[in-house]
Amino acid sequence: MDLTFGPDLDAFRTEARAWLAAHVPAEPLPSFDTAEGFEAHRAWERTLYTDRWSVVSWPVEYGGRDLGIFEWLVFEEEYYRARAPKRVSQNGIFLLAPTMLEYGTPEQKARYLPPMASADEIWCQGWSEPDAGSDLAGIRSRAARNDTGDGWILNGQKTWASRGAFAEWCFGIFRTDPEAERHRGLTYFLLAMDSPGVTVRPIPQIDGETGFAEIFFDNVEVPEDQVLGEVGAGWSVAMATAGSERGLSLRSPARYTMAADRLVQLYASRGGPPASTDAVAQAHMDAEAYQLHTYWTASKVARGQAVGPEASANKIFWSETDVAIHTAALDLLGPEAELRRAGVPSEWLDGYLFSLAGPIYAGTNEIQRNVVAERLLGLPR
Amino acid sequence: MMDFAFSEDQEELRRGVRTVLDAECDVDALRAFELADEEARADLSASRWAVLAELGAPALVVPTPANGLGLGDVDLVGVLEEAGHACLPEPLVETAALAAPTLAALLPDPAAAAALGALVEDDAIFAVGGIDVSPAGITSPSEVSADGMLRTPRVVGARDASILLLACRDDESGWQLHAVPAASCTAEPTPALSATRDLSVVHWPLASETLLAYGVAAEAAVNLLADRAAAASAALLIGLADRMLALTAAYAKNRHQFGKPIGSFQAVKHHLADARVALEFARPATYRAAWSLTTAQPSLSHDASMAKAMASDAADRAARVALQVHGAIGYTWECDLHFFMKRTWALSRAWGDAATHRRLVLAHALAAARAAG
16 A cells, blocks of 8 residues: 655656646636637637647547556646636537447547547537436437438437537437337447537526537437447446446536635635534545545556446535535625626626536436445345 | 555455454454453454464554565555554554664664664553653653652553553653553553553653653654654544444345335445545555555654544544444443444544644644745
């Protein structure tokens, strides 16, 4: 057991810290859930990509540095320490990419990964439907073979697609065999949002910004080479994506440890009010426990072991930790908690609103509790 | 290079301890132990300790020049977790995790060498007492009685111990740490919640020949001992929580109501899932504390307090959920659950409860934030 990073990772940390110090915008960018902010964040992604910092763990041929999981974690720590912009490419680079690296054909990887790394193509996720949220296997949007048998025709509706209002591409699951058992008969598709028959309707979120979109599909033609994985195997391909979403790659611990550090500073700057002591201490510990748990899991991954249903425990913990950190901060701010500064995201208030989505997206925490109970504790379905 | 995992040897040691304790300390053995009188308990403990000593558990972290196994806290933490899992009544924490490293650090002091020699060569059992951890800091409950002897309440392990590691403090001369032979003490057993925790009030003479350290050296030893106790208690609590969840998951699979196993109901699943998540995240905090002890990290006190706070909360939650899911049967002495719950309720408060350690953690975090500017 060794909990030190060692000279190589320390050197890599120094390099990342220096680059970020020289390049992170001095002023926060406008929210990426606005048209202007989306493009500002795309420009930032290009800056990252130009110096090969956008996807450090990917193979070199797709725009990465072919680095290991601990280098990625170190980069993330420095990224959050530098308070660099949120990743507008996150659905693609953190969720779709690991799935594509596992299930994609060589041609698909060569076609889709480089523009994903450079943010020339930004992806959204088309999974939920109006009647299929937690019950994801209940999706009804359909894909049928076209007349010539070399492609598919998609019909239906997806909703709650984060960044769907502005993204160029969408990864979605569609029912290709309505007769099959509901977890079978699903297929994972890669879709251009400018395909004829695609209609996007932005949905304002509780902060008033258009973070979500509904996506309507009306006889949308999709070629065969835009199926990811086997036809009919969409559920297992989707579960690989969900594993990334709940497990290691979407929410790196640096996000929480850095927020908890700022919470401790806020507590100190307010004179350490006793009413907040327990909540601040617990938030600090939970963020650090999440970091330690991630090192624990990453050590398994580095030894070639798989991440199993522990990913669901992980998702419950990071999402509730995020809510707890921001709740404690708003409590410290008291009557000032509701105040905003015009035009820029307000760290604690907007952070709080965002944190409240965490127990809902990536599979509600109630679904994750079922997974923990059934697969980690062996309780009957 | 970062590798947060146990080695194959460490896993094998843990499995070996599990096998031995499954045989020597199953629930029938716990039941027999609780029903036995003091004398019979001493006999049961002596025979079980002989098996643990055979395994090398008490002297695991004693350095090889002192004839120990020369291993560290990372090797020991899995053994302690197994002791919690089995609800082992004997003072393994006091002997292996507190007395052994504290005495080893005081070598070549002759009193420490003699006591450590007894631990290694004679399989001596140690009791520990005279140190309390509270939000006010580390204090000693040891007091001078009318007869001039010291009186220390809540000493753990005195029934079986041949040597007692006892601390006292007064405002003039500060801390003193002593290794007192059992023959020169009197121990009155204290009735308490858990039969698997042996508590006594100990009367002992303050004598220069038992003195291990005083003043600044004793204070440093006591502070480190409190960190060691927090980390070791966390390991026991993790093992207890794991056992209670295993018992409860098994029960929820077999117990039927409304024609189904109660474990198929979401209300039950979600209780258990929350307890499982708390355990999942207390575990790495506990293992990190062991690593910080072995490598003498500057963050050691923070790390030990964090482990104790998280493990206390995780085990308390596991106990609460375990009882609720068992229902009325869990409230009976016939059901096995109470052994593990009672030990948890006691241990989650011993050596500082979760709220105390949260405050200590935050004090360290604030100091670190000031140091970072």
